[in-house]
Amino acid sequence: MNIALWLHQTSLLRPQAPAVRLGDALHATYGDYAARTRALARAFAASGVGPGDRVALFAKNDPDYLAVMHAALWIGAAIVPVNGKLHPVEAAWIVADSGARVAVTESGDLSALPEWPAECREIGLRSAEFAEAVAPGPQDAPAPPREAAGDDLAWLFYTSGTTGRPKGVMLTHANLRAMATTYALDVDPALPGDHPLYAAPMSHGAGLYNFQFMRVGACHVIPPGRGFDPAEIEALAASLGELVFFAAPTMIRRLVTHARSSGWRGEGVRTVIYGGGPMYLADLDEAVDLLGPRFVQIYGQGESPMTITVLPRDMVADRAHPRAAARRGSVGYAHGCVEVRVVDAALQDAPVDAPGEILVRGATVMKGYWNRPEATAETLAGGWLRTGDIGRLDAEGFLTLTDRSKDVIISGGTNIYPREVEEVLLAHPDVAEVSVIGVPNAEWGEDVLAFVVPHPGRPCAPEPLEAWCRARMAAFKRPKHWRFLDDLPKNAYGKVLKTELRDRSAP
Numbered sequence: 393m394n395i396a397l398w399l400h401q402t403s404l405l406r407p408q409a410p411a412v413r414l415g416d417a418l419h420a421t422y423g424d425y426a427a428r429t430r431a432l433a434r435a436f437a438a439s440g441v442g443p444g445d446r447v448a449l450f451a452k453n454d455p456d457y458l459a460v461m462h463a464a465l466w467i468g469a470a471i472v473p474v475n476g477k478l479h480p481v482e483a484a485w486i487v488a489d490s491g492a493r494v495a496v497t498e499s500g501d502l503s504a505l506p507e508w509p510a511e512c513r514e515i516g517l518r519s520a521e522f523a524e525a526v527a528p529g530p531q532d533a534p535a536p537p538r539e540a541a542g543d544d545l546a547w548l549f550y551t552s553g554t555t556g557r558p559k560g561v562m563l564t565h566a567n568l569r570a571m572a573t574t575y576a577l578d579v580d581p582a583l584p585g586d587h588p589l590y591a592a593p594m595s596h597g598a599g600l601y602n603f604q605f606m607r608v609g610a611c612h613v614i615p616p617g618r619g620f621d622p623a624e625i626e627a628l629a630a631s632l633g634e635l636v637f638f639a640a641p642t643m644i645r646r647l648v649t650h651a652r653s654s655g656w657r658g659e660g661v662r663t664v665i666y667g668g669g670p671m672y673l674a675d676l677d678e679a680v681d682l683l684g685p686r687f688v689q690i691y692g693q694g695e696s697p698m699t700i701t702v703l704p705r706d707m708v709a710d711r712a713h714p715r716a717a718a719r720r721g722s723v724g725y726a727h728g729c730v731e732v733r734v735v736d737a738a739l740q741d742a743p744v745d746a747p748g749e750i751l752v753r754g755a756t757v758m759k760g761y762w763n764r765p766e767a768t769a770e771t772l773a774g775g776w777l778r779t780g781d782i783g784r785l786d787a788e789g790f791l792t793l794t795d796r797s798k799d800v801i802i803s804g805g806t807n808i809y810p811r812e813v814e815e816v817l818l819a820h821p822d823v824a825e826v827s828v829i830g831v832p833n834a835e836w837g838e839d840v841l842a843f844v845v846p847h848p849g850r851p852c853a854p855e856p857l858e859a860w861c862r863a864r865m866a867a868f869k870r871p872k873h874w875r876f877l878d879d880l881p882k883n884a885y886g887k888v889l890k891t892e893l894r895d896r897s898a899p
């Protein structure tokens with residue numbers, strides 16, 4: 393089944409229902425949006441795009457973003473969404489790697505770059521050509537999308553690349569269908585009156601989550617600023633209500649800071665789905681206290697998108713449960729379409745509560761990496777996805793992430809999971825953000841180096857932080873070196889770039 397069938401069906405069932413808004417303003421009803429999508433699909437086909445081809449999309453969040461995606465799917469091609477915050481040269485690299493035949497771009501002038509692949513035709517999202525291509529025209533008829541097999545490529549998802557060159561993760565129509573189905577089963581209901589808000593990049597998790605809302609005929613909302621702006625979110629929550637959005641933990645911190653000064657208590661927001669990086673307990677408590685029980689956690693990766701595990705809102709908010717700290721510090725339990733294991737170095741099941749690599753098998757797991765058979769074979773060895781994340785499973789099935797395997801610091805032969813050290817430091821009142829890495833030590837192998845961002849106006853020094861750590865963690869885990877920064881380096885998705893911190897720590 394072609395996942396674009398959901399938009400088609402909704403356009404027949406609820407043609408007058410609002411489909412997309414830019415802020416409060418209606419951009420298109422479902423009837424109109426499906427017509428725009430079909431028009432664009434015809435334009436892509438006229439440019440030579442056929443089943444099995446790729447169409448890239450390099451743009452900020454936009455009211456026509458989902459139309460471009462669905463137009464590619466409509467004719468049996470796959471979509472390659474590229475984060476609008478990437479450098480044009482990085483985007484051109486992805487366009488070339490994907491072998492896209494057509495690319496829709498924000499600026500329309502990327503094809504002038506030497507890195508741009510000659511065989512890819514560029515269409516500017518703001519151009520007259522695009523405006524003409526999405527205009528339905530007299531020959532439009534509400535025909536369904538082309539049939540697709542479950543195993544056909546639907547979305548080529550370039551991983552955010554916290555290390556090395558990004559790889560294209562092949563997600564099929566069946567992967568996306570399972571992802572959308574398990575959303576309603578495990579994460580949050582998807583309802584016609586919902587306002588899914590695209591405050592995070594649509595090229596990533598926020599955009600992946602459009603499908604279930606297409607299915608039920610909810611109204612997709614693009615914030616006028618095209619990104620994450622807490623004041624804008626508060627205003628849209630007041631005017632539209634039933635907002636549902638995905639946010640990385642760093643965005644939740646910004647939301648909390650805003651709410652503290654504006655007095656807003658989260659009214660109008662039904663659900664904030666957070667994940668993509670560690671959410672520290674101190675931050676979570678603050679968010680729930682201030683904004684209410686509106687938070688659901690997911691843990692996933694491009695290779696098993698949205699998601700692997702889920703921590704539902706009642707468990708996120710429940711601090712009275714006897715195991716509240718363990719549960720709320722976890723990333724939840726396996727969602728309904730996957731199995732999760734934690735294994736030792738020999739790929740044997742680790743004992744309960746013992747850390748090991750997290751493996752996943754099931755309907756949301758990717759087909760493989762685009763044009764990288766060796767990486768695919770390595771990552772999907774034995775039919776299980778090797779996530780590269782380290783975690784432990786408890787007796788109830790809650791999974792707690794400790795780190796990515798490559799981030800583990802080994803000192804004196806003992807593993808130190810950066811997250812544990814970061815949790816402790818982040819609880820210090822002067823610390824706004826922190827990230828720790830390992831640096832070479834001749835005697836011990838590695839020492840912990842902490843990069844600390846102090847709260848504005850509260851300069852930090854090593855001594856009080858050392859005392860804080862001394863009172864809270866084993867000596868071998870305590871940072872031996874400190875660097876104080878105004879900001880941590882982050883990638884386009886807001887993830888801390890430990891690779892860059894490692895480069896900065898080099899002598």
Ligand code: AMP
Nearest residue numbers: 552667668669670690691692693694723
């Ligand atoms: P990406 O493929 O870019 O979405 O990155 C996925 C990675 O982000 C995972 O492999 C984890 O290391 C991390 N991650 C995702 N969700 C969470 C979460 N809820 N808590 C902590 N780390 C997470």
